Amino acid sequence: MRLIVDHQTRYVYDQAVRAVVQSHRLTPSAFDGQRTIRWKVTVSDGQLGGGFRDGAGDWVQGWTVLGPVSEIIVRVEGEVETSDLAGVLRGHRETVAPEVYLQVTAPTEVDVGLIALTDGLDPQENPLATAHELSRRVSEAIAYEPGQTSAKTTAAEALAIGKGVCQDHAHAIIALARHLGMPARYVSGYLQASEDGTPHEAAHAWAEVHVPGLGWVGFDASNACCPDERYIRLGSGFDAQDAAPIRGTARGSGQEVLSVSVSVQTQQ
Structure with a gap:
């Protein structure tokens, strides 16, 4: 499936700020389930900074906007070819050991x-079945x-x-998996539609649980499924804040108002 992404994030300050520094995880992951055809990230009046691939395999890109500035627009436009790997993150290169993601954070x-x-779950007996059951229980409970x-x-x-x-949902799955001794992490990305084809929030998140013999496997309790060809994976982290597509800080006393619009369409 080919997915077309148009994602705009707008920051407005009631008083002009002196400068804004941002860190982006807005580049699609490189793995067997998705191939980037074209991708462009722009920041209004922004200066491109340094970028690097972190230990989790995610591309992190820095941007700086020098003020005074009262509005910043981050625009993402691109096209990604995806395939269904039943949620398995196959072919993704990373250097961080899965056990790192046993670390508990405040949201988890x-x-x-x-x-x-x-109750009644034993990951030693069947870790994949346990992960699926955790996702099912979270979906029913929340x-x-x-x-x-x-x-x-x-x-x-x-x-x-x-x-x-x-x-x-992602935080809950992560919390339960880590409690059972299974490494788990938060994933941010995009979703074209819910499983029944009805519209869904295009900016999306899910959890990945590490399963021996398979590696990282994604679970989306919001849609009661594993990520498939409708999903675009951007990046991961210990929780939502750590995996946020855009993180930043502004120098100044202006209050920030944020608005986001995201469209993910299939190529016609």
């Missing part, structure tokens, strides 16, 4: 409620409903509410 800490979701949680909501809080979005 477990509580009594989350631990209860692991209904997909936008507007009920925020960027700072933890996995435990989302479970208590019983509602959330893809970020909450």
Whole structure:
């Protein structure tokens, strides 16, 4: 499948700031399931900085915008050819050991409620089946409903509410997997549509769990599936903040207002 991406992020400051520095994970991952045909990232009035491939295999690119500036637009335009590998991240080069992703972060800490979701599961017996079951249980326990949680909501809080979005589902899977001793991480990317073909949020996130013999396998509890040809993988991290496509800081006292528009279409 060929997917066309048009992603715009707009930052507006009520008072001009002196400078903005950003770090981007906006380049599609290089693995057997996707091939970048064309890809362009631009930053209004931005100066391209240094870039590097980190230990997780993600390309990290720096940008600087010198002020005074009151508006910044980050635009991503591209085309990616994808294929369905049943969620397996095959052919992805990285140097970080999977065990690094056993590290717990604030959004992925477990509580009594989350631990209860692991009852009866033994990853030593069948790790792949365990990972699938974790995703299924999270999907059932946290209904997909936008507007009920925020960027700072933890996995435990989302479970208590019983509602959330893809970020909450990914954090919950990661929390449960790590509790069972299975390395897990957060993945950011794009999604063309939900499994039944209806529109879905194009900017998307899911979890990857490391399965012995297979490597990293993706699980999307929001859509009750593993990532397939409708998904574009950008980057990964310990949690949503660590894997954010855009991270940055502004020098100045201006308050920031953020707006995002994302379109992912199939090539006609």
